[in-house]
Amino acid sequence: MTPHIEAKKEDIAKVVIMPGDPLRAQMVALKYLKDYKVVNTVRNMLAYTGYYNGKKVTVFASGMGIPSIGIYAYELYKFYDVDTIIRIGTCGSFDKEVKLLDIILAESAYSNSTFAWSFNNVCEKEFYASRELNDHIEKIAKEEKIHVHRGRIITSDVFDIYVDHEKFIKNYPQDLRYLASEMEGFGLFFLARQFNKKASCLLTVVDSYENNESISSEARQKSLHTMIELALKSL
16 A cells, blocks of 8 residues: 555556546546446545456556646555556547547657656756657557557646737747647656556547647547547557
C-alpha cells in the first residue's frame, strides 16, 4: 500500500491502461475486462484489474494534470513494479491534417511545466514515449486498420480552451510541429525515463483549433472506444 493506492502488490498487473477519468476506467473494466475486481478506491481514483483476451491488465485512473498522473505513475512504477503504462486520453488538435476523432500516438511531449525540475532538477522541456512500445502499438493499429498520427504533443498546465490560442502557442518553439495539446503525457514520459520503464500515450481528438470543431462530453465518452480497443489489443 502507498498513500494513494490501497491495492496489494499482486493485485496490480505489469501493464496499466491509464485514462484520466475514474468513470472511464470503470467503463473500460465493465465493457472489456473479464473476471475484474476493484483494486483501488482511495480518493475515488478507481482502478480495476482483470483480463483482456486472457492477459492480465490493470485499468487505473490518473486524474487531470501532471501533478495527478505524477502521483499514480510514480507509485505504480516504484512500489508496484509496473513495467508499462499506456495513457488513453483526449486532446485538442493544432494541425489541419488531424481531424476530430482522429487518434494520436504521441512520439514525445513538450511542456513548460516545472514538474521535472521540481522532481529532480531536470531542466529538459521534452520527453519521449518508449519507441519499442510505440512501434508495437503502431503495428497493431495497422493490423486493425486503425489510422494513427504519430508525432509531438504539448502537455500544458492549463486547459488551453480557456486561454487565447494565439498567445498560448507562442509560448512554445515555433520551429517545431505539434499535433495536439493535453495535460498529462510529459509527466508520464518523464517518470518512465526516471525508472527505466515503458510509457505510451494514445489520444482521441475532441477539439480542433484549426478547424474550429468540438464535440460534447457525452459524445466524447462514446467516441473513445477505438482508442481503448487499440490500447487493449496492444497488450
